[in-house]
Amino acid sequence: MSTNNEKRDTYYESIIKQGYSRRDFMKFSTYMAAFMGLESTMVGQVAQSLEKTPRLPVIWEHYQECTCCSESFIRSNHPIVADIILDRISLDYSLTLMAASGHQAEAAKAETMKKYHGEYILCVEGSIPLGDDGNYCCIAGKSAKETFLEAAAGAKAIIAWGSCASNGCVQAAKPNPTEATPIHKIVKNKPIIRVPGCPPIGEVMAGVIMHVVAFGRLPKLDRLGRPQAFYGKRVHDTCYRRPYYDAGLFAETFDDENSKKGYCLYKLGCKGPMTYNACGSMKWNNGVSFPIQSGHGCIGCSEEDFWDNGPFYERTTKVPGFAVESNADTVGKVAAGVLAGGIALHSIGANISKRKELMDRINRGKTNEKNIDS
């Protein structure tokens, strides 16, 4: 897949050079195959691919973001993940993690982009502000938009880390003063993997990037451009509290008996039933827990516009075009009330306006009744 592989080690070589054993390597390949959602028979293919494939240069750009994606990523649970990707994958440019700084760093990036044109993977963390000519986010004297378009031009594929790059996240919440824009709305001609979440799960990030580097192609994506292996199911459908939901056992408040018993948080505004993510199955922090397990409902952080989708602690979602607090039921009740009033008035009006016709018919009917023979 690469033409510049003379000087680059393969993943296997760099892992062995790091001091890991082949056994560690095989374990790592198994982990990765599992993270990618592959069958166990695919482990060999992952290992083989990592043995043969030269390391891929990665440029990791930070724009309007909080770096929680990077933080999540470096905590993904297999040590080789951090090693291979951060030290060994040749992460040629990442504001948070690279050793170089200032002009040196920019020069290194420019060199990678030139040398590996059309081959490197561009990872983007953060949204890109388009308002005020892009001046809301500038790095090294250039606007985020300018830097991004430059880096995207030579990228083989783009990975949009987190909700910022995928959906816009909090910066893009109404009224979106900086016109924060997710990257798929800026670049259309490159393959883009969207990995939403605030942040995405570290293992998911590792799985996605390993799929790209190990197989040289994108993982299977859903219609929204998300890797299907991780975003194919709702949090609700993999939640360990699901049996309580099916039973109809719900926590009514955060401090009631039901909540203590670990009942379903549906009525407390849990967004699990509308949120596609792997939190319920992969969990967080090396599989320790996830929000619902800790007693807090899902806030739907990997869904589009989750900041604008209504309150976090209520079941309701906002009706677009109506006042801030109105939901479908309020609008419906008012409409039904107005309609019922109208119907009542109309029925009175009808009897008054058509009284002549009505009386005629009633009289005719009464006359006929009197004329019944037999």
Add this chain to the structure above:
Amino acid sequence: METKNFKRVMVWEMPVRFFHWINVLSVVVLTVTGFIIANPPALHSSAEATNLHLFGVVRFIHFGAAYIFFFNMILRIYWSFVGNQFASWRAFWPFSKKMWNNFWHVLKIDIMLLNEDHPDVKNISIGHNSVAAFSYLALFVIALISIFTGFALYADTSSWWLPKLFSWVTPMFGGDFMVRTIHHIAMWGFILFTLVHVYLVFYHDWLDGRGEVSSMFGGYKFVRDDRMKKTSKTKKKKK
């Protein structure tokens, strides 16, 4: 004063009546279970979750009723090609001059409640009038919205191809949030429609005296004698 003579006419054929009442039943069930799913009542039970499946049952009923609603609708569409003139799709087609003339007439007489000095018998609709036709078209659109959003929400938990056909709807709205909200609003469309529909049926039964309410049970409506063709065939039948 002379009482007018009426002829009994089969207006709503058996499949139309069956469609109507199955539709009523499924919409009622869907609405009630829909409200429960949107805001489940507090359940006071000390049973373990293993031994309870109440909410699952409510959802099952909702999904089952949804399938009935859907296939019932498809059968009705089929019948609009083979049924009588009142069941035909032509009776709902809004782009004819006749339809529009009737539309304004109904607005004037039945909605604005004005009276005519010399009512024309031709203005009395035998099946549904043009305004009603519009309300059924609107209901059909609302039903389509419910079907598309409903199956889209359901698709991910199903392995059947039919619900999966609708899985493209969710990405169109960015995710489940908006799809769910639209589904919920569409339900209110059914409620508002029902209010108006039931009222107007009562209204016509009371003011026209032609069996509006009972027509959806027996299928017959009463049409004035002077509207019937005076052919030899009908004369023969009279005997």
